[in-house]
Amino acid sequence: MPWNTLDDMDLSGKTVLTRVDINVPMEAGVVSDMTRIDKIKPTVEAIIAKGGKVVLLAHFDRPKGKVVPEMSLGHLVGALSASLGRKVIFAADCVGDAAAKAIAGAGKGEIVLLENTRFKPGEEKNDPALAAEMASLGDVYVNDAFSAAHRAHASTEGLARLLPAAAGRLMEAELKALEAALGTxxxxxxxxxxxxxxxxxxxxxxxxxxxxxxxxxxxxxxxxxxxxxxxxxxxxxxxxxxxxxxxxxxxxxxxxxxxxxxxxxxxxxxxxxxxxxxxxxxxxxxxxxxxxxxxxxxxxxxxxxxxxxxxxxxxxxxxxxxxxxxxxxxxxxxxxxxxxxxxxxxxxxxxxxxxxxxxxxxxxxxxxxxxxxxxxxxxxxxxxxxxxxxxxxxxx
Missing domain, CATH: 3.40.50.1260 (Phosphoglycerate kinase, N-terminal domain)
Known part of the structure; x- marks a missing residue:
């Protein structure tokens, strides 16, 4: 397989920046379909089992580079915690001091959720400076968001080139299935x-x-x-x-x-x-x-x-x-x-x-x-x- 999977990575003691797709539908402030959240669990559990600290990077809706409170990933903390069965610590930014402090303060088996990457104008422009800021927060990059893989954004493409990178379990399953269907x-x-x-x-x-x-x-x-x-x-x-x-x-x-x-x-x-x-x-x-x-x-x-x-x-x-x-x-x-x-x-x-x-x-x-x-x-x-x-x- 031409890409690394979690099985190829040493994650012990490492902070693992994990790009996921949790862009879920909401009704009256409540998640109306948990499918995408539930699907990240195998990757989260595999990283923790290998001794890594999970830091989730994700987008939510289309804020177009501006801070839009109703599009904050903070609204998903409860749903994530319930699905994953673990404490989720929310950072009000996806880079900088707020993100670094949340990551440093997370205990064993706890998960850090960083704020909506699309609040940053550099995300959808694949800004190298933003990707570098993100990379400074972790040791390893894991992409588990095939649904966002057709976009060359800072958190999907730029970041992958700055850290040792691998496919998460959902991405791995998707790529294997697609290779079996049209590749060979x-x-x-x-x-x-x-x-x-x-x-x-x-x-x-x-x-x-x-x-x-x-x-x-x-x-x-x-x-x-x-x-x-x-x-x-x-x-x-x-x-x-x-x-x-x-x-x-x-x-x-x-x-x-x-x-x-x-x-x-x-x-x-x-x-x-x-x-x-x-x-x-x-x-x-x-x-x-x-x-x-x-x-x-x-x-x-x-x-x-x-x-x-x-x-x-x-x-x-x-x-x-x-x-x-x-x-x-x-x-x-x-x-x-x-x-x-x-x-x-x-x-x-x-x-x-x-x-x-x-x-x-x-x-x-x-x-x-x-x-x-x-x-x-x-x-x-x-x-x-x-x-x-x-x-x-x-x-x-």
Whole structure:
């Protein structure tokens, strides 16, 4: 593995600056989803077990280099302490005397939480002076925030180059899963890409067709590809101006030996609302006054057949308007098929992206996937084949 993990580091007696993602949703001053906080526990416990002192660096929301009291990480002390089962000492700054005193005063097994790194204008500018101030507080740097690894910030990229650096447990798991999915995957590899617009995923599609054996396109994106083939889609969401781009991606796929799978039947309705009257038609039979809102049963069966013949699956985006019943049927069925194959040890399945995680949870399939990335933008940029600065910095 080209990056160090916690297992490679001597942390005994060391102060470990640990970049985490605890940018959690809040409602009325209370954390409404603890997922990101809970996920840092393995890294925190591993550092303490190896004799290190944990100092957490994190951002919260978008204060744009100014001190915004409601975006203070101080609001998370209670939630962190409850999740980690340890005393959390808060420092009202991420550098300087306040940070140094909090670190010096922390006892064995206690955790120090430094203030929001984005309160500093130099954070998002990757200011070397700010990174050096941060580095002066510790002995070792650990990055456990893959979700922030696509940003070259002082606390994600600059700091990693100033101290001995390693990936935390969550970062390590993410990188291993992604390497297994696109780096050196077991073949055949199938990618599912759904969502509304081709225009937001051009780089993603262009990269994937050179890396995978099968590309399943769903959601509103599929409609654009159908239009590119001269198929009329009525009032469906479609970017008609992107038709030539879709054809170019198809040509690139043919050249690379990647099979693109589009719907062969679709679920249409005249209203976009829960319980709207709908019916299944062939992909060329969408009425002019109707819209395509999901893939049909024949399409689902063909997707399941592709899954059954694959060894690795990468999934980003739903196959239809999954938020509304009955237009969640295709996404649910395909997700359950992937989950079953994973459970049976026949498929390595990796998924990521906000809508994707929500859709797989709704289908009751998420727990059986090999790996679910909650990283959002970083996951997408990795799928696009881009270098992630926070990961590159760990490699020296």
């Amino acid at each position: 995957p077991e073949r055949p590899v199938v990618a599912v890409v759904g969502g509304a617009k081709v225009s937001t995923k051009i780089e993603l599609l262009a990269n994937l067709v050179t890396k995978v054996d099968h590309l399943v396109i769903g959601g509103g994106m599929a409609n654009t590809f159908l239009v590119a083939e001269g198929i009329e889609v009525g009032k469906s969401l479609a970017e008609r101006e992107m038709a030539e781009t879709a054809r170019e991606i198809h040509r690139k796929a043919q050249k690379a030996g990647c099979a693109i799978h589009l719907p062969v039947d679709v679920v249409v309705a005249r209203e976009f609302k829960a319980g709207a009257e709908s019916h299944v038609v062939g992909v060329r039979d969408c009425p002019m006054d109707a819209m395509i809102l999901d893939a049909g049963p024949k399409t689902v069966a063909s997707i399941e057949a592709v899954f059954a013949g694959a060894k690795t699956l990468i999934w980003n985006g739903p196959l239809g308007a999954f938020e509304i019943t009955p237009f969640d049927a295709a996404t649910n069925a395909a997700a359950k098929a992937a989950a079953r194959l994973t459970r049976e040890g026949k498929l390595i399945s990796v998924a990521g992206g906000g809508d994707t995680v929500a859709a797989l949870n709704q289908a009751g399939a998420a727990e059986d996937f090999t790996f679910i990335s909650t990283a959002g933008g970083a996951f997408l940029e990795w799928m696009e084949g881009k270098e992630l600065p926070g990961v590159a910095a760990l490699m020296g």
